[in-house]
Amino acid sequence: MAVIGPLTLKMWLFTLMLLYIGWSLLCFDRIRLGTALLIASFAALLCLGGMNGVAQGANMQFLGEDVSPLLSFLALPFFELTMRTRQDILLVIRVVVIAAIGMACCYAVIVVSLWLSLWLGVASLGTLYGWLAMSSATDFGISGDGTGEAGRFAYSGALFLGIAIIFLAFKKTRWSKAGVLFLFFSLILAASRGLFLTLALSAFCYVLIAPVRSIRKLGMCFGLIVLAAACLPLLFSLAGDRTASNEARLNTISQVSERIGPASLVVGHGFGIGVPEKPKHMEIAYLEIFHKQGALGLLWWAALIGTLATRFRKALRSNYRALTYSLFLVALFVLLESATNPYIDNPVGMYPFLISFVGLGVLAQQERAQAASPKLNASGI
Numbered sequence: 001m002a003v004i005g006p007l008t009l010k011m012w013l014f015t016l017m018l019l020y021i022g023w024s025l026l027c028f029d030r031i032r033l034g035t036a037l038l039i040a041s042f043a044a045l046l047c048l049g050g051m052n053g054v055a056q057g058a059n060m061q062f063l064g065e066d067v068s069p070l071l072s073f074l075a076l077p078f079f080e081l082t083m084r085t086r087q088d089i090l091l092v093i094r095v096v097v098i099a100a101i102g103m104a105c106c107y108a109v110i111v112v113s114l115w116l117s118l119w120l121g122v123a124s125l126g127t128l129y130g131w132l133a134m135s136s137a138t139d140f141g142i143s144g145d146g147t148g149e150a151g152r153f154a155y156s157g158a159l160f161l162g163i164a165i166i167f168l169a170f171k172k173t174r175w176s177k178a179g180v181l182f183l184f185f186s187l188i189l190a191a192s193r194g195l196f197l198t199l200a201l202s203a204f205c206y207v208l209i210a211p212v213r214s215i216r217k218l219g220m221c222f223g224l225i226v227l228a229a230a231c232l233p234l235l236f237s238l239a240g241d242r243t244a245s246n247e248a249r250l251n252t253i254s255q256v257s258e259r260i261g262p263a264s265l266v267v268g269h270g271f272g273i274g275v276p277e278k279p280k281h282m283e284i285a286y287l288e289i290f291h292k293q294g295a296l297g298l299l300w301w302a303a304l305i306g307t308l309a310t311r312f313r314k315a316l317r318s319n320y321r322a323l324t325y326s327l328f329l330v331a332l333f334v335l336l337e338s339a340t341n342p343y344i345d346n347p348v349g350m351y352p353f354l355i356s357f358v359g360l361g362v363l364a365q366q367e368r369a370q371a372a373s374p375k376l377n378a379s380g381i
Contacts (some may be wrong), residue, residue: 010347014071017078024081031077033362036305042073045300049271050295055187058272062280066271066292072347079358086320086366089327089359093167096352100164101179103157111189156348159337161187162195163330163352166202170326194340200228204334208326221354249284249340250276256291268294285338285345305335308357314364324363331356 003008016052018149025031046067053063168176187195211353273291273341282288289297302358308331315324334349334356343349 005027014075014110014139019077021026021074021077021081025077029081031080033077034307035080038307039074039076041300045293045297046070048267049297051270052267053270053272053292056270056273058270060272062274063272065280069346069350072350073354076354076358079354079359083355083358083362085362086323089323089362092355092359093326096160096355097164097167097179100183102148102304104161104183107155107158107161107186107189115369147299156346158195159334159343159348160352161339162199162333163198165334166329167326170322194337198333198337199338202329203338204228206329206331210325211321245283248277250284252284253287256287259291264291264294266294267296268292281342283341285342285349288342289345304357308360311357311360311364315360318363318366324360327356327359327363331360 004012038378050063050067053066075355083092095103163184165180165187168179168183168250183348187199204221204224207217207224208222212220252275255277259269259275268290269292273292274282275291282291286298286301289301308328312324312328315327331353334343338344338349344353
């Protein structure tokens with residue numbers, strides 16, 4: 001929505017980021033060899049997917065829209081160059097949490113104002129639809145037809161509300177607990193089934209990997225399952241009737257499976273090639289990766305996730321275990337949410353994933369240095 005000249009603010013920031021990376025490398029600032037290999041292999045996959053799409057007769061506009069969000073992976077060197085220490089990581093987390101709280105306040109004001117306007121009859125969802133269309137705000141949307149009172153205001157950046165909840169959950173102050181409650185109620189206004197379910201799955205995964213005794217872990221798992229079984233149906237009901245959304249996902253899966261061939265199984269159909277149900281982007285991120293980049297694309301992402309797990313295991317040996325768990329769970333949260341919504345292949349989800357990826361790498365590197373130094377505060381965040 002913030003347009004400055006020919007580009008949006010996000011595009012200007014992306015350009016400045018690339019300039020910073022280029023200038024840093026020209027000044028002989030170093031990045032990890034693994035980072036260089038990841039960037040090179042990712043660029044090769046993009047080129048392969050682009051050439052494959054052109055060979056399949058892809059629509060050039062659709063092809064560009066497929067490649068454009070994936071370019072945000074080039075932020076990896078930027079985060080590595082600017083996040084060098086634990087203090088840098090904490091600063092980034094602080095920015096994310098403050099931004100999420102600000103977003104939640106704005107979200108609450110907009111939703112409450114919308115409800116009051118509908119109740120007083122001074123505005124309609126159609127009015128909001130028209131304003132969003134004029135502003136070209138593709139990150140916003142309303143469920144429903146835009147004319148009735150059953151629609152719901154939605155924003156793709158609501159993902160950061162869940163991310164901030166995870167970060168604050170590992171802080172042991174009254175303000176952090178209040179922040180978690182406020183952000184959770186704001187998430188209820190977003191009425192996203194995927195975010196509720198993903199938060200529950202992330203909590204369950206933490207219980208499984210948390211450093212507690214097996215008996216206590218079983219009790220925590222049982223309590224979490226009972227709580228989820230009691231609360232999730234109610235939270236899902238807030239999202240309204242999502243039959244059409246479910247059918248769209250099932251139709252997409254069916255149409256992708258029907259088009260699998262020997263060649264597409266390996267390298268996909270190429271960028272710009274969709275299916276009748278979803279000619280552009282698909283809700284299930286991994287399904288889109290498979291359809292357009294094949295098993296090769298999925299294997300690349302699997303290797304990246306494997307690297308994340310390795311960094312997590314090494315970082316656990318540091319004295320900042322709470323910080324380590326929070327970064328890993330944020331990355332896991334994005335990965336799980338991408339099973340129902342396009343986040344990992346979109347800047348909205350890719351940036352927090354990369355922040356966690358780099359942050360765990362920093363903590364893993366500091367582990368050896370900390371082993372030889374006096375024990376630090378193990379409270380993490």
